[in-house]
Amino acid sequence: MPRGLAWLLLALVLVALPHGLSFSQQEILVFLTINVLLVASYRLLTLTGEWSLGHVVIMGVGAYASALLSKRLGIYVPVAMLLGAGVAALVAYILSFPLFRMKGFYFLIGSFAAGEVIRLLWKRFRDPFGGPKGLKRIEGMPDLDLGVYALDFFEPITYYYFAAAVVAFCLWIMWRIERSPVGLTFHAIHWQDKLAEASGVNVRAYRTRAFVLASGFAGFSGALLAHYIGTINPNSFDVEQMVFVLTWAIVGGTATFYGPILGCIVLTVLNEIVLREMGFEQMRPLVYGLIMILSVLFLPKGLESVVQRVLSARKTG
Amino acid sequence: MAELLVQTGLNALYAAAYMSLIAVGLVLIFGVMGIINFAHGELFMLGAYVVVALYADFQVPYVLVAALGLVFVGCVGVAMEWAMFRRLRDNPLGGLVASIGFLMILQALVSMGFGVRMAHVPPVTQEVIIFSERVRLPVQRLIVILAAIGFLTALWAFLTKTRFGWALRASAQDQEAAALQGISINQTAGIAMFIGASLAGIAGALTAPLISVNPHMGHSVIVAAFIVIIVGGVGSLEGAVLAAVIYAFVHTFVTTFADGVIADVVGLLLMLVVLIIKPTGLFGTADRA
Numbered sequence: 001m002p003r004g005l006a007w008l009l010l011a012l013v014l015v016a017l018p019h020g021l022s023f024s025q026q027e028i029l030v031f032l033t034i035n036v037l038l039v040a041s042y043r044l045l046t047l048t049g050e051w052s053l054g055h056v057v058i059m060g061v062g063a064y065a066s067a068l069l070s071k072r073l074g075i076y077v078p079v080a081m082l083l084g085a086g087v088a089a090l091v092a093y094i095l096s097f098p099l100f101r102m103k104g105f106y107f108l109i110g111s112f113a114a115g116e117v118i119r120l121l122w123k124r125f126r127d128p129f130g131g132p133k134g135l136k137r138i139e140g141m142p143d144l145d146l147g148v149y150a151l152d153f154f155e156p157i158t159y160y161y162f163a164a165a166v167v168a169f170c171l172w173i174m175w176r177i178e179r180s181p182v183g184l185t186f187h188a189i190h191w192q193d194k195l196a197e198a199s200g201v202n203v204r205a206y207r208t209r210a211f212v213l214a215s216g217f218a219g220f221s222g223a224l225l226a227h228y229i230g231t232i233n234p235n236s237f238d239v240e241q242m243v244f245v246l247t248w249a250i251v252g253g254t255a256t257f258y259g260p261i262l263g264c265i266v267l268t269v270l271n272e273i274v275l276r277e278m279g280f281e282q283m284r285p286l287v288y289g290l291i292m293i294l295s296v297l298f299l300p301k302g303l304e305s306v307v308q309r310v311l312s313a314r315k316t317g
Numbered sequence: 318m319a320e321l322l323v324q325t326g327l328n329a330l331y332a333a334a335y336m337s338l339i340a341v342g343l344v345l346i347f348g349v350m351g352i353i354n355f356a357h358g359e360l361f362m363l364g365a366y367v368v369v370a371l372y373a374d375f376q377v378p379y380v381l382v383a384a385l386g387l388v389f390v391g392c393v394g395v396a397m398e399w400a401m402f403r404r405l406r407d408n409p410l411g412g413l414v415a416s417i418g419f420l421m422i423l424q425a426l427v428s429m430g431f432g433v434r435m436a437h438v439p440p441v442t443q444e445v446i447i448f449s450e451r452v453r454l455p456v457q458r459l460i461v462i463l464a465a466i467g468f469l470t471a472l473w474a475f476l477t478k479t480r481f482g483w484a485l486r487a488s489a490q491d492q493e494a495a496a497l498q499g500i501s502i503n504q505t506a507g508i509a510m511f512i513g514a515s516l517a518g519i520a521g522a523l524t525a526p527l528i529s530v531n532p533h534m535g536h537s538v539i540v541a542a543f544i545v546i547i548v549g550g551v552g553s554l555e556g557a558v559l560a561a562v563i564y565a566f567v568h569t570f571v572t573t574f575a576d577g578v579i580a581d582v583v584g585l586l587l588m589l590v591v592l593i594i595k596p597t598g599l600f601g602t603a604d605r606a
Contacts, residue, residue, distance in 0.1 A: 051410070098593045105353065105409075109547050110592050113585040116540070120585075124578045239540075243417050250414045282429060289421030296411040296418075297404055 014164060018157045026156040028272050030163060032265065034224045037167045039248045039260040041217035044174055046254055047186040048210045049193065050107050053242055054095070054115030055218055060237030061118065062088035062219020063226035067138040068128055070227070077141050081223035088219020089212045091118075096208045112239070122234040134233025138226050159228055166224065170217055175257060177213065186210050251295045253302020262303050267291070320451040325573045326566075331458040333565035334465035338520040339538060340545040340557040341469065342513035348489035348552045349509035352402050352412035356420040357542060358535025360514045364390050364521025365530045366427055369436040372525075379441045386522035387515045394514025395507050402510070403503060420535070427532045436530040461523045468516060469558065475512075476554075485509055489552070541568075544588045550601025560599065563587075 066084025122129040141153035188196045252263020367386035371377040405412040444456040476482035488495035549556030571580035
């Protein structure tokens with residue numbers, strides 16, 4: 001099948017998808033779309049070999065910043081979203097100074113601590129962050145009048161189309177970054193950081209670059225979330241959410257661009273739709289935990305390895 | 318004022334006692350297997366629920382219950398090693414994810430068995446040692462402090478005086494070299510997992526009458542334990558104990574004189590500062606990261 005046709009087919013499926021779903025499933029679809037951006041940005045961060053546990057808090061920084069900018073200063077929502085992404089990238093840049101003194105396990109826990117400090121500050125300072133209850137009545141996307149058709153972004157379907165388009169664009173940018181010389185340097189640092197350094201690559205600067213870029217996209221996904229659900233609080237960005245992102249990435253596999261996205265979609269569909277429909281409400285975490293263990297035991301290279309095997313079998317056979 | 322300081326010091330000592338039990342177990346597991354056991358807080362929770370099940374519901378003698386808690390949680394640890402960690406030894410991220418999955422299973426099982434709400438544990442002893450009008454030490458807290466000292470001394474003796482202890486330290490230092498000397502990696506990993514888990518279990522069993530017992534109580538414990546093992550330097554048992562004492566004192570004093578959230582922030586900042594000044598922790602060496 002030619003490539004162009006495959007993409008067209010995928011686009012058609014994505015456009016048709018929400019019409020076959022119930023209202024609550026449509027809402028899940030919106031969250032899923034936002035999470036795809038989040039987990040893809042997480043992979044961008046892990047390209048240089050460092051795993052962060054603060055990524056969801058950075059997403060929250062984007063959400064809080066965008067919500068406050070539109071609420072307090074009355075900035076037009078789409079502009080506030082972009083500014084929120086900028087603030088998240090800026091915070092990440094500042095955090096990179098202490099964090100990139102660490103490596104490996106220390107970086108993992110250090111990023112967790114830094115994120116937790118930010119989250120506790122949201123909790124502690126009622127003004128302007130709203131304390132434990134967080135921010136409420138965040139401006140939604142303003143209605144868009146196209147003349148023939150007025151778009152109401154309170155509708156999950158409409159917001160889904162908006163988010164899907166924006167997320168697709170972001171994914172394309174990330175894909176281009178990975179394929180650029182900068183992205184190839186990220187890979188080099190991941191696999192051979194000493195060699196890269198010896199070849200004159202400023203490893204620290206490239207790690208910072210990956211971290212800041214990934215944080216910008218994460219912040220944008222946070223802004224997309226904030227202006228959709230309209231209320232955010234410190235617990236929306238706690239370590240439990242981070243654990244979900246981490247497991248999406250690891251269960252999906254991080255060797256390919258689509259691995260984490262695949263993990264996110266498969267696990268969300270399993271957790272939110274299959275297990276819910278089967279009436280496992282109370283046992284959901286149990287089954288989900290079991291799936292996590294089984295997948296790392298029996299699919300150590302992630303779901304992407306299955307896809308790769310199928311693709312290569314088709315090519316040779 | 319002096320009395321308040323002494324009282325806060327006693328509270329801090331109690332916190333340091335159970336924190337060091339938990340942190341030492343976590344360090345031991347990481348040292349021998351290279352796996353970050355995210356489910357360690359849930360092992361602590363499991364220890365507390367052994368007390369809920371046997372002592373609060375069936376009035377089995379408390380000492381017996383505590384011993385059972387230690388053995389039971391230790392066996393859960395061995396089961397984790399056998400079922401998951403053994404197969405994931407060269408895959409630290411996989412080990413992390415598996416332990417997170419196990420954590421969710423334990424939480425779900427306990428929630429289904431006992432309900433998600435706080436479980437009531439009747440006090441084991443109502444006695445309080447009264448030093449002065451405002452300096453008091455409940456005996457249950459004294460038990461925790463003494464037990465922690467006892468268990469940590471026993472662990473130290475085990476690690477330095479017995480052949481199993483030597484084997485354990487050898488495989489924590491260099492697994493391949495240890496295997497070449499005829500040390501069974503699977504056996505030492507099992508022992509390390511039993512000790513690490515049972516220390517978390519006994520900490521849960523001893524503190525159960527003093528704290529609110531619920532299926533999600535492991536979360537705050539694991540956060541503090543991570544701070545402690547990072548400040549101490551990952552892989553260093555002495556560092557973990559020292560850092561547990563430092564952290565407990567800082568956290569307790571800030572909680573008393575400011576508030577709990579500020580104390581959490583200060584604790585995390587303490588860790589960040591240590592990491593910035595010495596990125597391998599107080600007692601850590603560079604190659605153990």
